[in-house]
Amino acid sequence: MGAFASDQPTTAIHWFRRDLRLHDNAALAAALERYAQVVPVFLFDPHLLKSANAAPARLAFLLRCLEALDENLRRSGSRLVVRVGRPAEVLPRLVQETGAAALSFNRDYTPYALARDAQVTTRVQAQGAAVASYQDEVLVEPGELTTKSGAPYTVFTPYSRAWRNALAAQPPVPIGVPLERLRLTDARLTNLPTEPLALPAWVSQAKEAAQWVHLAGGEEVGLARLHRFLDLANPLGIAGYARQRNLPALDATSRLSAFFKFGALSIRTAYMLAEEARRQTRNDMIYASISAWINELAWRDFYIQILAQFPYVRGGAFKRDYDRLEWENDRQLFQAWCEGQTGYPLVDAGMRQLRQEAWMHNRLRMTVAMFLTKDLLVDWRWGERYFMQHLVDGDLAANNGGWQWSASTGTDAQPYFRIFNPVNQSERFDPDGTYIRRYVPELRRVPTRFIHAPWEMPLEEQRRAGCHIGKEYPAPIVEHHARREQAIALYRRVGTLADGPL
DNA sequence: TTTTGAGTTGTTCGA
DNA sequence: GTCGAACAACTCAAA
Numbered sequence: 001m002g003a004f005a006s007d008q009p010t011t012a013i014h015w016f017r018r019d020l021r022l023h024d025n026a027a028l029a030a031a032l033e034r035y036a037q038v039v040p041v042f043l044f045d046p047h048l049l050k051s052a053n054a055a056p057a058r059l060a061f062l063l064r065c066l067e068a069l070d071e072n073l074r075r076s077g078s079r080l081v082v083r084v085g086r087p088a089e090v091l092p093r094l095v096q097e098t099g100a101a102a103l104s105f106n107r108d109y110t111p112y113a114l115a116r117d118a119q120v121t122t123r124v125q126a127q128g129a130a131v132a133s134y135q136d137e138v139l140v141e142p143g144e145l146t147t148k149s150g151a152p153y154t155v156f157t158p159y160s161r162a163w164r165n166a167l168a169a170q171p172p173v174p175i176g177v178p179l180e181r182l183r184l185t186d187a188r189l190t191n192l193p194t195e196p197l198a199l200p201a202w203v204s205q206a207k208e209a210a211q212w213v214h215l216a217g218g219e220e221v222g223l224a225r226l227h228r229f230l231d232l233a234n235p236l237g238i239a240g241y242a243r244q245r246n247l248p249a250l251d252a253t254s255r256l257s258a259f260f261k262f263g264a265l266s267i268r269t270a271y272m273l274a275e276e277a278r279r280q281t282r283n284d285m286i287y288a289s290i291s292a293w294i295n296e297l298a299w300r301d302f303y304i305q306i307l308a309q310f311p312y313v314r315g316g317a318f319k320r321d322y323d324r325l326e327w328e329n330d331r332q333l334f335q336a337w338c339e340g341q342t343g344y345p346l347v348d349a350g351m352r353q354l355r356q357e358a359w360m361h362n363r364l365r366m367t368v369a370m371f372l373t374k375d376l377l378v379d380w381r382w383g384e385r386y387f388m389q390h391l392v393d394g395d396l397a398a399n400n401g402g403w404q405w406s407a408s409t410g411t412d413a414q415p416y417f418r419i420f421n422p423v424n425q426s427e428r429f430d431p432d433g434t435y436i437r438r439y440v441p442e443l444r445r446v447p448t449r450f451i452h453a454p455w456e457m458p459l460e461e462q463r464r465a466g467c468h469i470g471k472e473y474p475a476p477i478v479e480h481h482a483r484r485e486q487a488i489a490l491y492r493r494v495g496t497l498a499d500g501p502l
Numbered sequence: 503t504t505t506t507g508a509g510t511t512g513t514t515c516g517a
Numbered sequence: 518g519t520c521g522a523a524c525a526a527c528t529c530a531a532a
Contacts, residue, residue, distance in 0.1 A: 147530055155529055157509065246511080299510085366511065405510085417524055418512045425512095484513090492525095 011037040011189065012102040013094060015087075016080070017113075017263075019106045019136055020065040021219040022072050022182075024174040024266035026134035031104040032181040039098055039189055040073055040182075042066060043091070044084045047112070049200045052385075056203045057358030057392040058258070060212035065264045066197050068218025077183030082195045088119040095129050098189060102129055106136035106263070109308040110396050137263065138301045139271055140166055142308035152309040153302075154318075154411050160298040171275070172268045212358065215392065222256065222265035229254045230273055232286060238274070241289040248350075248361035249434035254293065255359075257393035260300070271297055303401035306411060313400055315381075317409035324494050325409070328377040336477050337372050338386060340440070343469075343476035345451060346426035347371045349439040356439065358392040363429055369406035370420040374487040375478050380407035408491065416491040419484050426452040442472045 012035035014028050020042075022028065031038045048054065070080040083090045091103065103124050108117065121131045135141050145162045146152060153159035184190045203209055232239045236252045244252035259265035271294065278290040307313060317323045336342050340351035350364030360368070365387075372383045384403040388394045404410025408418075430436055433451035437444045443454060445465040450457045455469050455476055462468045469475050 148532095149530085151530095153530085155509065158530055295510085363511085412509065412529095415512090415525070420511095421513060488524095 010035055010101040011039065011098055011186070012104055013039045013041050013091070013098060013100045015091065015103060015105040016040060016042045016069065017105060018108055018261070019263035020062075020069050021222075021264055021266065022069070022076075022177055022179060023219060023223070024269045025106070025177050025263075026136040026175050027104040027106045027132070029175045029177045030132065030134060031102070032178050035102060037184060037186050037189055038078075038182065039081055039094075039100065039184070039192065040069075040078060041081045041083065041091075041094060042069075043087050044082070044195070044200075045087060045116075046085070051202050051389075053388070054203075055358060055388065055390050055392065055394055056199075056206055056209055057212040057215065057390070058261075058394055059199055059203050060209070061215050061217045061258050061392050062262055063197060063199055064215055064217030065219075065262050068220065068264075070197065072219070073182065076179050079184075080194070080197075081192050082197060084195050087116055088123055091120050092123045092127055095124055095127055097192065100129055103131045105133055107133045107141070108137060109142050109304055111307070111311040111314055114308070137267065138304055139163075139172055139267055139297065140301050140305075142305040145305075152305065154306070154310075156299070156302055156412050159302050159305075160295060163298045163301060167271070172271055174266065174269050174272055212392075217258075217262075217264060219259075219264050222259035223269075225254070225256060225259070226265060226270055226273065229256070230277055232277065232281070238277070238289055238293055239283075239286045242285070242292045243289070245292070246363050246429050247435075248363050249430055249432075249438070253362065257395075257398075258359075261393050261395045267297065267300075299401075300398060303397040306401060307397040313404065313410075314396060317407075318404050318411055319409055321494055322407075322409035322491075325379075325490060326493070327379040327490075329379055329382070330376065333376045333477060334372070334378050334382055336474070337368070337376060337378070337383075341474050341477075342371070342376075343455065343474040344371065344422040344426075344480075345433075345436045345440055345443055345454060346430060347422050349430075349436045352439040354387075354390050358390055360391070361435075363425075365402060366406055367420055367422060367425050369403055371422055373407040374419045375422070375480060375483045377483070377487060377490065380404065380409065417488050419487060421480060421484075423452050423480070440473070442467050 012031040014031045019025050019027065049059070066080065073079050083094065095103065117133070124131050140163050143152070145159065145166060153162065228234060229237050231237050236244070236250060240252065244250050256265060256270070260267060274290055274294055278287055281287050281290070310318060337351060340348035342348055347368050350360055350368045353364065354360045369383055372378050373380050380403045384399055387399055401410060405412065408416040426436070433448050436451055443451060446454050446457065446467055447461070447465070450461065454467065454473060457465065457469065467473050
């Protein structure tokens, strides 16, 4: 697979996957420049629509992005052709139907996508059509950066150094898409049958489905949100990011993850605009804030790279010894965690935000993940799956990387005794309890000095706050310090086992 | 080959 | 309240 070689007055299919936009789109631009007619296609792949792999909110967001994409295509005299089925079967049929000479798409690096695309490529090439794929989803591709010994980086800091150097040496440039070439004129192509854009039945029939329908999606919304975030005059924007991003009570993160996940926003455009803002500022704090945000883009590439180079992390520990951790896996404790009923206010607030908004502040993702693994001693994969079933921005690479980091099984595993104290985190990052009270209404009248550990309230205080521990709000389901010791023992046992005979 | 420095996001304890 | 040390030992990356 390479770039298209020559100019041909014929038809190509552009297969939209995680690049649901017309701006700055590598494969789409290439196809439009080289082919007279480009048929834009999206496939609903049953594998990716299964309830085990998807979240209702994420599918609703995907649908919004597709509707916006279709509208934008229509504005340019084209439209989105939608089909349902396995790509390796549907695409060859479509090539035949359209008489296309080529298929183009942007590369996707998950294990499933790599296998799928290899199969599609083989079959389409067997029909005599050209297949070209492009780098578009990441700033630096998996495999591009290696250590001096030629191995992939497995530690973030050296990776990010190499990543920054690579981007400085060859700054990414947004790719102009010739929209005027989108117009479909061939009657055979304008009349192609298409399926309706609709959610699978298990989502549309779920009782909570209605609330996600109003999610804002699509590239206009993504671009507008990016510009608002990068506006240095915005008090909740990037200028204060380094300081404010850790405070979940503020809406001071970019909230762009879902847009990046589906490519409704170009990572190149985002990087370039941030980099430009950084070049222009003379303010050290702002410079540091922009750098901190760009560093998050490096994390995104890092975990995409880890998943691509070490596909076994999907299902097992990056540090394989930790597959032998003896989790307690108590279903009742897991259930309480899912429902935000652990008795630890910050943890419960985070879990309830996830259910209410299909999104959780990153500080809370770490806190609740750490709590599930180190306080409840539940296998990180249970939490990973639960997140994927609820997050609007759920992404295999980032979610898996984050969970393995929290569980100390991943790259850069921090010492396993470094365990978040949920009360401590609460006092540091939600000092006045604003975030807690927003998502845990039964604690609203609890005074701030008890909001982080309400079980310490005297009975009289509980009565006054209308919040009795064990009644309106649960008592802590585990005792942190005791569980911390248990967790450390659990991890230590793996260490000794690793040295001894199995 | 050997050595050296470093490793996202912390906690606890005692002075 | 603030500070520094201990928490263990290992692996990675580069010189």
